[in-house]
Amino acid sequence: MTLAHIARRAGVGRAAVVNWRRRHDDFPPAIGGTEESPQFDPGAVDAWLRAHDKVSEEPKPKPPPPPALIDFGGGCTVTMRGPSLDPEGDELVLGGYVDQEWEPNSWPYARFTAVLPSGERLTVDRAHVDLKGYGLGHWRYLRLTWDAPPPAPQPRDHRSARAEEHEEAFYTDADDDPRPAPFYRSDPYAAPTDGEASSHDGRLGGPALDW
Known part of the structure; x- marks a missing residue:
């Protein structure tokens, strides 16, 4: 040593x-x-x-991830070791290692159903099949590629477009109105001040009062 x-x-x-x-x-x-x-x-x-308490404990090796089961139909199934599902641009890619002797029953496109390690069931109607050896001994790398689904539409606000247009028109009309805003008196029987009498022009629906 x-x-x-x-x-x-x-x-x-x-x-x-x-x-x-x-x-x-x-x-x-x-x-x-x-x-x-x-x-x-x-x-x-x-x-x-x-x-002397100088031993470095070696980290325990992580257990291999659970495999995925891929069913291509017609009795053609394969166990995929170390599966990974990742986005690549506008596509999704499911890749992992399969036995060297396995061959797909459809080429270069296939329909498949996969049971992922999470338990999720994934069905793809048309995926590109790529199978390479990469010098991995008795393993080969299977890569399945297909178009990613479009993103789900974002939910609209609960108010309708008509209500939004009405609200916008209301505030626009109010901003453009040159008349002073109506006032409300706490005591309707009290005599108004000079400023109140001059500013009240009947905007509330009645004629202006001459006090």
Whole structure:
């Protein structure tokens, strides 16, 4: 086990391992190699790293994503490993790995129904089928491409267009009206002031009053 191997095991750089070797008398001695590239006993190194709390826990590998089941009809089905559904411009693409021996029953376009890992069921009437090896051993990459559906229309405001036009015309007419706005008196029997009498011109529907 070299210094580089120890560094990777501890999750540090090689220089840090060199410093440990110099500063700690109990660091495992070299069992071979050269002064520039010494070799160490893996068991002794691992025990020393654990004793000094310098072990970097290796992340656990993530489980592979669930497969998707693709049914092309006529008894032609395939299990797609590592499926992904992604938009590409105006198209949608479903891609993943299938067994090397599998062949589609329709080419280059096909209708299919897919059960995705999420449980969603997807049916496409016409998709372009592309199947390539890419040197993947016993795996091949299946790519299904089809036109994306148009976006759903946005819901309109609850008010009708007629109501909006009426509202716009109302405010426009009010803004263009040169007459002063009507006033309302808290006491209709009290004598108006000079300003109130001059401004009231019968806009409320009756004739102007001469007080």
